[in-house]
Amino acid sequence: MKSLEERIRKDGVVKAGNVLKVDSFLNHQMDVELFNEMGKEFKRLFADCPINKILTIEASGIGIACIVAQHFHVPVVFAKKTQSINIDGEVYSTKIESFTHKRVYDVIVSKKYISPEDHVLIIDDFLANGCAVRGLIEMIQSAGATVEGVGIAIEKGQQSGGRMLREDGIRVESLAIIDSMDDTTGEIIFREQ
Numbered sequence: 621m622k623s624l625e626e627r628i629r630k631d632g633v634v635k636a637g638n639v640l641k642v643d644s645f646l647n648h649q650m651d652v653e654l655f656n657e658m659g660k661e662f663k664r665l666f667a668d669c670p671i672n673k674i675l676t677i678e679a680s681g682i683g684i685a686c687i688v689a690q691h692f693h694v695p696v697v698f699a700k701k702t703q704s705i706n707i708d709g710e711v712y713s714t715k716i717e718s719f720t721h722k723r724v725y726d727v728i729v730s731k732k733y734i735s736p737e738d739h740v741l742i743i744d745d746f747l748a749n750g751c752a753v754r755g756l757i758e759m760i761q762s763a764g765a766t767v768e769g770v771g772i773a774i775e776k777g778q779q780s781g782g783r784m785l786r787e788d789g790i791r792v793e794s795l796a797i798i799d800s801m802d803d804t805t806g807e808i809i810f811r812e813q
């Protein structure tokens with residue numbers, strides 16, 4: 621999506637450790653008009669899928685997922701990061717290692733909100749090593765529901781998450797794919813799509 625690539629080029633800041641900061645339009649201040657364009661594009665890309673639910677993970681996926689959901693006219697469920705893992709069987713749970721915070725979170729979704737008849741689109745802001753998306757897929761599969769695909773705003777193609785998910789047959793659509801970025805020059809190279 622050209623407008624997203626242009627915005628990343630204009631306002632993205634490349635940090636050491638392969639981290640892209642996009643706080644001015646995506647991760648802190650949010651450009652809702654841009655989110656709306658992203659929603660329209662995901663709707664076009666997944667038009668052939670019988671999606672009835674969107675799943676994301678707190679916190680930074682929630683804003684995008686809510687705007688995307690308006691284009692699909694479906695509810696959003698967000699996986700919650702929790703300290704105390706609930707063992708009473710009312711939740712699906714998994715462990716997700718945060719790429720940016722370098723720690724492992726227990727993540728839960730109530731069994732009330734994903735069921736076997738659901739056809740789920742996963743939405744997230746970034747795809748790096750794929751740990752977050754894999755955790756969400758695991759919980760959808762535990763529920764016996766169907767993963768229709770994964771919609772990502774920014775995929776860092778120099779990390780292997782996206783490639784491995786596609787190799788496993790998961791449909792992954794990323795609106796901008798970065799092939800490389802340099803924290804000394806700030807240069808970002810996007811993959812032609």
Ligand code: 5GP
Pocket residue numbers: 638639640641642647680717718719720744745746747748749750751752753776781
């Ligand atoms: P993964 O689990 O694929 O390794 O990382 C994806 C998660 O880590 C996303 O939910 C996102 O919040 C965060 N993340 C990964 N890479 C970046 C990055 O370069 N910049 C920002 N802002 N978040 C990132």
